[in-house]
Amino acid sequence: MRLTVLTPSFGKQSNTPRARADELGLDLDYRTENHPKSGQDLIESISGAEAVIVGLDRIDAEVLAACPELKVVAKHGAGVDNIDLAAAAAAGVTVVNTPGANAESVADLTIGFLIMGARRIREAEDSLRDGKWGVFFGSQLSGKRLGILGFGRIGRAVAKRAAGFDLEIAAYDPFVPDDAIAEAGVEPRSLAEVVAGSDFLTLHLPGGEEPLLDAELIAALPDGAGLINAARGGLVDEAALAESLHSGRLSFAALDAFATEPPSADDPLLSTPNLIATPHIGAYSDIANANMGTWAVEDVVRVLNGEEPRFPVR
Secondary structure (H helix, E strand, C coil): CEEEECCCCCCCCCCHHHHHHHHCCCEEEECCCCCCCCHHHHHHHHCCCCEEEECCCCECHHHHHHCCCCCEEEECCCCCCCECHHHHHHCCCEEECCCCCCHHHHHHHHHHHHHHHHCCHHHHHHHHHCCCCCCCCCCCCCCCEEEEECCCHHHHHHHHHHHCCCCEEEEECCCCCHHHHHHCCCEECCHHHHHHCCCEEEECCCCCCCCCECHHHHHHCCCCCEEEECCCHHHECHHHHHHHHHHCCCCEEEECCCCCCCCCCCCHHHHCCCEEECCCCCCCCHHHHHHHHHHHHHHHHHHHCCCCCCCECC
16 A cells, blocks of 8 residues: 655654554655645646645645545645545545644644743843843733634643633634533633633634634734734734734734745735744644654555544545
8 A cells, every 4th residue: 555645744753653654554655845736746746646645735626636546635634724625525535634633732832822922022032132131021821811713622722721821711613512612611702702802812713715813803802912823824814913913903913824825025924013923833743743644644544444534524
């Protein structure tokens, strides 16, 4: 059995996925250059393959039609917005992902962003490196209000960590019942209520066609609020966010995801004050890397053996 690997992050920080593939009799075929791939480049890379593991590579109807031997697409991560699920189903291709494999890792980064933004750590460091010794008053976390948009595995992990800082926590998730949110010790609220009532707002939902946090909702954030997005860049109206940062109405934004990745060097958002930006590193930890690769490999083998995968995407 052969598995074509497109994402360069597969087994990057752990040998466990490769060792597990070897145990299961998988022959790994690495095609990780020029990631993410799309169009003809992608088709040529996976032509003839029965199984492929992808990162941000776009698997659309055209690709699926050109690769009739394909039986399974495994996402090295949770979000499958780069895969046309309807086209895959029509082509008889099983799609699997690794939900929860990177939840703890992304939650760690989110809390790091929260502390860094609230205490103005980047500003203070930049000042010190510039030969100054400034005074930077920040926000103490205890007693402040944290809003979580998206209460799946990552949102729950963030809430668990945030509780240790004595933050008041509210959450909104259109797919999670209010009683399930309440059982986790978090107050369920509507989208508008969470946004308007948050000193800090963090996003952990899948992306969609239009920004969830549009200009109107960004304007509804309290003055001095901080925004964290370690999910999908398309969730936020970036032009409206840039305007709010330039005006000083928001105290900071911390982004690990952008609408276009990588953003161009002259992207207006990158020149805004009080922006903390990282190149989509949320899943890049040792344990998350081991989990994602290993779980993907195991499900690929299940599908190729005619068995039910552990993490099918319906």
